[in-house]
Amino acid sequence: MDARIGYVEGDGEEFPTLDGVLAQAAAEQDAAAARAAELAELAAAEAGSEDESGSSPAAGAAETQHLGAEQRLVAVVIPLLAGPDAAQMRQIRQAVLSSGTGAELTDVLGPHPLLAEGVHVKLSEAGLARADRARLFTVATAADGIVLATVGGEEAVQAAGITGMLLAARLAVPVLAAGLDEAGAVARIAEQLRESGSTQLAVAPCLIGPEVPEGLLDAAAQEAGCAVAEPLGAYPAVGKLVASTYAAKLGIGQQQSPQGMAAR
Numbered sequence: 001m002d003a004r005i006g007y008v009e010g011d012g013e014e015f016p017t018l019d020g021v022l023a024q025a026a027a028e029q030d031a032a033a034a035r036a037a038e039l040a041e042l043a044a045a046e047a048g049s050e051d052e053s054g055s056s057p058a059a060g061a062a063e064t065q066h067l068g069a070e071q072r073l074v075a076v077v078i079p080l081l082a083g084p085d086a087a088q089m090r091q092i093r094q095a096v097l098s099s100g101t102g103a104e105l106t107d108v109l110g111p112h113p114l115l116a117e118g119v120h121v122k123l124s125e126a127g128l129a130r131a132d133r134a135r136l137f138t139v140a141t142a143a144d145g146i147v148l149a150t151v152g153g154e155e156a157v158q159a160a161g162i163t164g165m166l167l168a169a170r171l172a173v174p175v176l177a178a179g180l181d182e183a184g185a186v187a188r189i190a191e192q193l194r195e196s197g198s199t200q201l202a203v204a205p206c207l208i209g210p211e212v213p214e215g216l217l218d219a220a221a222q223e224a225g226c227a228v229a230e231p232l233g234a235y236p237a238v239g240k241l242v243a244s245t246y247a248a249k250l251g252i253g254q255q256q257s258p259q260g261m262a263a264r
Helices: 018-047 057-071 086-099 113-125 154-171 185-195 216-224 236-250
Strands: 145-150 175-179 201-205
Touching: 018 086, 113 154, 113 201, 113 236, 145 154, 145 185, 145 216, 154 175, 175 185, 185 201, 185 216, 201 216
Parallel strands: 145 175, 145 201
Antiparallel strands: none
């Protein structure tokens, strides 16, 4: 799989634009197809034979290459978003259309159990949760209530709530979702957790990272009086989700492990 990164708001150099990346991929595929057609014609010419219909193998090969160029899928675009975000998806969809390549666009990555796993790991890395709740040791700073933060409006909060239920099952503590892009939402949900008996709270972003405006996460956690974990970033589960989303879009079966995750 030829994996590339394109940015909706890229600068074309260090951060290449999505439509630019798609256009480059299409151009490279066209060049490769043209070269393959040339090689097929040369090979047929060297053979120097014609079929019974009177058309040479070279013509047949060229026709096959042309048909393949028309039918091939240039790329599958997978949004690096942990949950629905109508505004971001609108921009991504427009970039795909603007590229004129006919690339296919998938849905976002979540909700998904692998996202709950990733958030759990990020909490444990910050000293806010046990790495494995089955292990019999105590983390003094472990949170007893989690605010699962997201962006993208009410739909994103609802989707994060599903991942939150999976996270709550892993941690055995209450988890409630809140929108970072709604003023005061994180503080309000934190207060709701406190009223239900939680005393050590943490904000856990159910986010990849770049989609969050700089400083917004820390400001929300400070307002709510909570510790905060890091976004998912380059956690390996994100890569697994991208690969499985790609495979599902193309109808490619994947070997499953006993836990239901794609085997390495």
